[in-house]
Amino acid sequence: MSGFDIKAVEDLMSKVTIDDASAAVDAVKANGKDYLIGFTDSLKASCEGDDVSKQESALAAVAALAAGTFPLSQAYILPLLPSCLTLAGSKTVGVRAAATKAATAITDNMSPAAASTALSMLFEAMDSKLNWQIRVLALNLLAAIGDHAPEQLGYALPDVVPVVTPCIQDTKKQVKEAGAKAMTAACDVIGNRDIEHMTASIVLAVQKPAEVPQIMHKLAGVTFVQSVESPALAMVVPLLLRGLRERKVATQRQSAVIIDNMSKLVDNAVDAAPFLPLLLPEVRKCAESCSNPEAREVVERALKQLERLDGLIAGRTRIEANYEEVLKLFKDTIGKYPKESEKDIEFCTVMACSLMNTKQILPEAWSDVKVNLSEAVGSAAAEKALKVIMDKCEEMMREPEAETETEEG
Numbered sequence: 001m002s003g004f005d006i007k008a009v010e011d012l013m014s015k016v017t018i019d020d021a022s023a024a025v026d027a028v029k030a031n032g033k034d035y036l037i038g039f040t041d042s043l044k045a046s047c048e049g050d051d052v053s054k055q056e057s058a059l060a061a062v063a064a065l066a067a068g069t070f071p072l073s074q075a076y077i078l079p080l081l082p083s084c085l086t087l088a089g090s091k092t093v094g095v096r097a098a099a100t101k102a103a104t105a106i107t108d109n110m111s112p113a114a115a116s117t118a119l120s121m122l123f124e125a126m127d128s129k130l131n132w133q134i135r136v137l138a139l140n141l142l143a144a145i146g147d148h149a150p151e152q153l154g155y156a157l158p159d160v161v162p163v164v165t166p167c168i169q170d171t172k173k174q175v176k177e178a179g180a181k182a183m184t185a186a187c188d189v190i191g192n193r194d195i196e197h198m199t200a201s202i203v204l205a206v207q208k209p210a211e212v213p214q215i216m217h218k219l220a221g222v223t224f225v226q227s228v229e230s231p232a233l234a235m236v237v238p239l240l241l242r243g244l245r246e247r248k249v250a251t252q253r254q255s256a257v258i259i260d261n262m263s264k265l266v267d268n269a270v271d272a273a274p275f276l277p278l279l280l281p282e283v284r285k286c287a288e289s290c291s292n293p294e295a296r297e298v299v300e301r302a303l304k305q306l307e308r309l310d311g312l313i314a315g316r317t318r319i320e321a322n323y324e325e326v327l328k329l330f331k332d333t334i335g336k337y338p339k340e341s342e343k344d345i346e347f348c349t350v351m352a353c354s355l356m357n358t359k360q361i362l363p364e365a366w367s368d369v370k371v372n373l374s375e376a377v378g379s380a381a382a383e384k385a386l387k388v389i390m391d392k393c394e395e396m397m398r399e400p401e402a403e404t405e406t407e408e409g
Helices: 006-015 022-031 033-048 052-069 074-087 093-109 112-124 132-148 150-155 157-168 173-187 196-207 209-220 230-245 249-263 276-289 293-313 323-334 339-357 363-377 379-396 400-408
Strands: none
Touching: 006 022, 006 033, 022 033, 022 052, 033 052, 033 074, 033 339, 052 074, 052 093, 074 093, 074 112, 074 132, 074 339, 093 132, 112 132, 112 150, 112 157, 112 339, 112 363, 132 150, 132 157, 132 173, 150 157, 150 230, 157 173, 157 196, 157 230, 173 196, 196 209, 196 230, 209 230, 209 249, 230 249, 230 276, 249 276, 249 293, 276 293, 323 339, 323 379, 339 363, 339 379, 363 379
């Protein structure tokens, strides 16, 4: 059956109700993406329409498809997440409940490698201009992603922290509580044993800026032994900036102690690259304005460590997967494929980029990529292509500088 068979799609839509969405699941399992191509367009149109009963039925279908047909259908259903989030702010109780169920089903059942796509949608739904119910749902879903896809959430922390922080400081109680929950979940995926016991304190510092001096004192007493990577920096740097801007010299000094200690354990200087433009000016300002000789000496030591990292970077950038380059790799390796498989291949590319960025190269991590690629080009062709693609993706993420440094060392 063609995915653009409008009559068949309309027939399927008429069978789906809020109480029984099994027809959608059965159709997709029997026909694969043929139904999905047209059916998801109809679901989106129903969600964006004004008919409450159609909204509820469409949301029920989304929830059922996510729970019953992922990962097969996620390339088509995941893009409906923004529609589900929007309807979480509906004036109709039934629609709000159905929207929450549908959105939760999507994020609970999606492949971990698809989390990067979902996170960008959740960030948009946290905008302060939106209905508070939408924001709360987005924050709750982000918190749950920490359990489902910790590597992806950890990698995204430099983007997560600035978006969630205003939510913690929101005037709406429900948003504030959901924001604290999301930030706590984000802290839990840092993967740094030296500071994991400080999670509650870090979140408290965001909630209550007056607590910053006391928390800086606690953090300054931490002995750092584990390698410091981007997720840990993403969580701690906002706190360090607050400490450096405090009027009390003692708090500025403690911030400098932490910066000095953490900087020494940054093995890959590129991990610090996004944070140096924030830290360097503040530390220089403290070094210039500090009147206490002992405190100034501590600040200057921290400044030297940051300048050392800045020098090590020397024009280098963090190696990240390039979507267009990886998409070309997929297409060139696969060769000819049906035009209607384009969406599946693009989604496979998104997941591959996420896996590359989080350094997940083992075959089991790519199992859902294989499922979606098999749906697009057939099992045999997918398996053959994926062996080549995975090897080349691993090559793309190698850092040539590492070999030079080893030889010089």
